[in-house]
Amino acid sequence: MSDPLKNQFDLAILGAGPGGLSAAARAAQRGMSHVLLEAADKHANTVQQYQRRKHVMAEPSLLPLRSDIAFAAGRREGILEEWQEGIRRGNINVRYRAEAVRITGGRGAFQIALKGGDVIHAKNIILAPSKTPSDSPSTTASSS
Ligand SMILES: Cc1cc2nc3c(=O)[nH]c(=O)nc-3n(C[C@H](O)[C@H](O)[C@H](O)COP(=O)(O)OP(=O)(O)OC[C@H]3O[C@@H](n4cnc5c(N)ncnc54)[C@H](O)[C@@H]3O)c2cc1C
Secondary structure (H helix, E strand, O other), rough: OOOOOEHHHHEEEEOHHHHHHHHHHHHOOOOOOEEEEOOOOOOOHHHHHHOOOOEEEOOOOOOOOOOOOOOOOOOOOHHHHHHHHHHHOOOEEEEEEEEEEEEEEOOOEEEEEEEOOOEEEEEEEEEEOOOOOOHOOOOOOOOO
């Protein structure tokens, strides 16, 4: 059974790719209680699967961001290291091997069930798993 206090956040972000990382860095900068949930055992699992030395993050050429994690174009290896350093330096609260399988509740009180049985409680959520709806965690959350 999960500990409700330990698992209670103002913001939960699903997926530690560049989208989720950027959102989490911004939340950390603003001092929000947050958790970045990542299904894999490393950040940015899509980019981790790219071929070695691939040039990434080249498009779009203009990306107006509000978080201080670096998103300049570069080689896959350098970018992944930079993001890892950004997680450490920015005090991003990332939880690996935390695959969200079901989201219930609504604004102010979401519940995110993780594979393995733990439940995360969050007032707000950001979905950044970059998947088609059929692959995404099931949601019965209300939009109100
Ligand atoms: C083969 C390939 C090549 C590409 N090449 C380029 C390129 O050269 N340049 C470029 O700019 N873009 C490229 N893209 C697109 C680029 O990968 C995406 O734009 C970028 O990774 C999207 O970032 P994201 O944060 O939205 O999602 P992703 O990077 O896909 O990150 C999503 C994260 O969410 C996690 N996740 C998924 N489901 C769950 C869940 N239920 N619970 C918790 N975590 C979950 C995943 O493990 C992953 O780490 C390419 C994509 C592919 C597939």
